Amino acid sequence: MSQNKGIRNVKYLKKVIISSDVYAVCIEHALTNESQEIMGLLVGEIDQIECVTTIHACIILHRSDKRRDRVEISPEQLCNASIQAEKLCSILDRRVQIVGWYHSHPHITINPSVVDIRTQSTYQLMDPLFVGLIFSVFTYNKLMHDHRVEVICFQADPDEEKVDVPLIINNSPMKLCNLEAICNLPKILIEEEVESHNITNNDTKDPITKLHNEACKTLAVTHIVSKLSRPLCEALIERLNATKLRIKELQAIKNKLTR
Template sequence: MDNSQIRQVKVNSVAYKTICTHAYTSENEEIAGLLAGEVSSDRNWHIKLAIPLARLFKAKDRVEISDNQLIETMQMVQTEGLKMNMPKLRIVGWYHSHPHISVWPSHVDLQTQATYQLMDRDFIGLIVSVFSRTQNSDIPEISELCAFQDDKRAGVYYTVEILEDFNNTINGFNQLNTIPRLLLQEANTDLPISDNSVDKDQYPISQGSQVLNKVDDDFVIREYDALYKMLSKNYVSGCVLLPMRNIYQKWVLSLRDQVENLKLRLEQTN
């Protein structure tokens, strides 16, 4: 692969906020979504939308999205691109999180990326490393953002720039607002213990009670699933509000700094 093929990956600021908010909703498992944008003639990416997607399963070291979701999202982006007067808008990559670990892609990430590149050689991967904590603060910080492609199971990396794009803000926030609904969807369908997966040694009804041992297994499973869903929904409420608050606080502070810098420059010119 010619490293000069892609010089830079430019990410719309609202798309960046969507990726970070989505990543902060899951501290113990990876999340994933797709990236919509354009590829310029000089091989630079411009990511305009980040589209969060439901996971096929939850795991701390890998994540997968279904082929059906990929196809449906491609069709949706094509339709939205025409509405936005952006006929070249298409799916150009995917993103996922690395909670508590480094930003660099694993061999599984590179395998997944290689598969996507068979479909589209311009496909890019984006990884956000989250839930790293500094020595002076207990607040999780976004440590790094990595853009990469695969070249014979070796990573090829590109610089990432975050851009303000006020013309695309509304469409970006529409994707950001899908995250709570997506998490509730996962909570409603996520059944960690099913009829075929109950390990009675790991989840004994009772070690010493003959009465509890006679409780119907199906009833226990149904009650467990109902409780799990309720706790998951409560978790969704908490884990979405906190990261969104942190991100918007940082955004406001950044905008204030920009305003102060502009004021200073105006004073100097006068």
């Protein structure tokens, strides 16, 4: 779709279609950190003629810089993500590529910041149909007395203003690659914690400080295991049991129809 901004002719997405399992992975990732932003990349297909992007998978990245108001990815991570996206072509049996990025806004609104829009503009230099998703998590609704999860799909225009893009969630079964992404999430978070604490320990020679840092690292890893790994395992076991029950029910229906 073409829109005019002054004398410039800019191409924007008409809509973005995301599979329900990718949507679930993104939310699961966003809910892992209440104080810092998280980030990942979206893999899918772009219809250049209809200006429609379909998202089939996501790649959870190891953060090189962790802050409350921003997150950065190293060039090495982007390179590895591109290689991973190429491998997904054979797994998904589709010609997929990196089509967008997502990150979280813990305790703040879904509206993209100036930095977010500037980052989006940079990505659109590579592909004008590159898309961004923001998940707002841990936002308390005083009226309903509950926490809400919201999402926005956007692009940036040449004047670095937000361009809203309709987002459609397509109900689909869990793909193996997205199931593996969820299962690998605790491992990635633990690697981030270990790397962060190791850097801190290398900067000090005081044995008491080193001991304190090691204790903090152990506490952080334990927190990930108890708050994420264990509930995740329990949820996957319940999902497996539900799937087995559904298979049994369908087998009974098949036998009845055969008779």
